[in-house]
Amino acid sequence: MHEMIEKITALQPVVWNNPKKKTAHSVLADFSVKMEDIVDAERRLQRFAPLIYKYFPETGDGIIESPFQELPEMKANLEKNHSKTIKGKLYGKCDNQLKIAGSIKARGGIYEVLKFAESIALENHWITLEDNYEVLGEEKYRERFSQYKIAVGSTGNLGLSIGIISATLGFEVTVHMSRDAKQWKKDLLREKGAKVIEYTEDYGKAVEEGRKACLGDEKAHFIDDENSRDLFLGYSVAALRLKKDLEGKNITVDEKNPLRVYLPCGVGGAPGGIAFGLKTIFKDAVQCYYVEPTHAPCMLLGLITGKKEKLHIGDYGIDNITEADGLAVGRPSKMVSDLSENLLDGGYTLEDETLLGLMKMLYSTEKIKIEPSAAAGLLGPVKWEDTKETTHIAWLTGGDLIPEEAFRKLLDK
Ligand SMILES: Cc1ncc(COP(=O)(O)O)c(C=O)c1O
Structure with missing residues (x-):
């Protein structure tokens, strides 16, 4: 643990497997939010669909949802760049294309x-x-x-x-x-x-x-x-939607066919809500990982040290300055730290330069425009050795609204 903390403090990228992880069933049994709450949130969103459609006809039906697509070229490029074979397919959950706000x-x-x-x-x-x-x-x-x-x-x-x-x-x-x-x-x-x-x-x-x-x-x-x-529940509905996406592509999720989901993490609300929803549905067949910039690793450091929301990365001399603006957070959410302590599978950190490289690689291979924060999950498939055929999902959390000129500048960087 000390070695890991030293590396994080020295701003070096790390990969972390959660030693305190327990079964999804045992953690969720003690958690105050339940499947009924996710379903209740989904019903509320359905009640509002006519109003959302009135104001935002671009949603098609008033339900704000994003595409789910395979990223074969990106996978091939990752394999080439990292001299590694990725077992299974890589998909993107394209929240960069969520209507109205262009992000998760x-x-x-x-x-x-x-x-x-x-x-x-x-x-x-x-x-x-x-x-x-x-x-x-x-x-x-x-x-x-x-x-x-x-x-x-x-x-x-x-x-x-x-x-x-x-x-x-x-x-x-x-x-x-x-x-x-x-x-x-x-x-x-x-x-x-x-x-x-x-x-x-x-x-x-x-x-x-x-x-x-x-x-x-x-x-x-x-x-x-x-x-x-409420924010947490709004995010968790994504799990019900992803279940439908997976069924639509005939993707089986079980012990023999695990799902690995890589979630960019700031304060933790969005990745925490989604991880909660996915574990509620798929139990231990899904593995969830949070991803943070080396300059803003608050959730990871909070979980590793056990200090959770009492920790601020500034106490460790980490500056919280990163190109990944959505992930630039110094103190993690209490609710999500508490939940993740025993539920999360692990996480990793990466440098801004890597984030920008992944962002550019996704654009050049798949023509998908994302912001630097949203690129964080794309490195997940090369971070662990898989023995089983795995469905890898990089949650692409934002980017559609970036003005063209700002995006060009990011690509140049
Ligand atoms: C693009 C993007 N990805 C990921 C996140 C992380 O979400 P959270 O701060 O809830 O962990 C944010 C947060 O603003 C974001 O803007």
């Missing part, structure tokens, strides 16, 4: 805002659970929603998803952006009608200020990326 944050962020909107509408008897929620798009309801405030702290993508959906529904929304947030994300949010407050400090400060701004205001809802159960 469209799952949890949008879900929590919709849940807040629904609770207001039900409490005030504007609708019943059986009604067509499209009515909530009428001007009179938008005006009523405008009396409520929503706030969030973000490194960029969570702010984008929450800012866009909140402003669309009529809420007064403020996004507290950390120093990492890219200019184009802030510009886009302002254009959509969100208020953006910028900080020169990291994500922790943006969250703290957002939380403070909502204190004592009954009509204000702070979306707490470090602790929110």
Whole structure:
């Protein structure tokens, strides 16, 4: 353990297998969130589908979901570059193409805002659970929603998803952006009608200020990326959707045909919610790995040291400065650290240069445009030796909304 901590502190890439891992069944039996909660979240998203479709017809049916596709050229290039044979196929879950916000944050962020909107509408008897929620798009309801405030702290993508959906529904929304947030994300949010407050400090400060701004205001809802159960549930619905994707491609998942999922990790909400959903469905036939930049390994370090959310990478002299803006987080989520302690299979870290290389390789092999954070999972298939035919999934967490010029600059880098 000491050797691993030394390597992490020296900013060297590491691969970690969780020595505290227990069976999915034993961990999930003690966890407060259950399969019924995931199903409840999915039903809520279905109730909102008519309203989402009204505002965002590009979703096709009002359900925000991403493609799932095989990446054969990428796999061949990884094998060549690493002089290694990858057993099984490599797939991408293309959340970079999620409509509305262009990232994995469209799952949890949008879900929590919709849940807040629904609770207001039900409490005030504007609708019943059986009604067509499209009515909530009428001007009179938008005006009523405008009396409520929503706030969030973000490194960029969570702010984008929450800012866009909140402003669309009529809420007064403020996004507290950390120093990492890219200019184009802030510009886009302002254009959509969100208020953006910028900080020169990291994500922790943006969250703290957002939380403070909502204190004592009954009509204000702070979306707490470090602790929110609703965000977590919104992400976990992805597991039900992935199950359908796998069935659609006749991919079997069982003990003989394991699934390995590589999830880019910031504070942990998104990868934690998805890992929870996948373990709930596939139990020990799925192996989940979190991936972080060498300059922002808060979840890994928190789990290895056992300090979890009490740890800040700054205490270890790690600067939290990375091209992977979505992963630039210094302190991990308590809820996700607690869950992952015995549930997660492992993780790895990688350097910014590698992230950029993977991003470029995916673009040149498969013509898929992702942001650096989203490339983190692509190295997973060469990190472990597989003995069985394995389905590898790199979760491609964001990138579609990057302006062309900014993307070109990243490719040049
Ligand atoms: C593109 C992208 N990938 C992954 C993540 C990680 O999600 P989380 O911070 O919930 O761990 C983020 C977070 O903003 C992101 O923007």
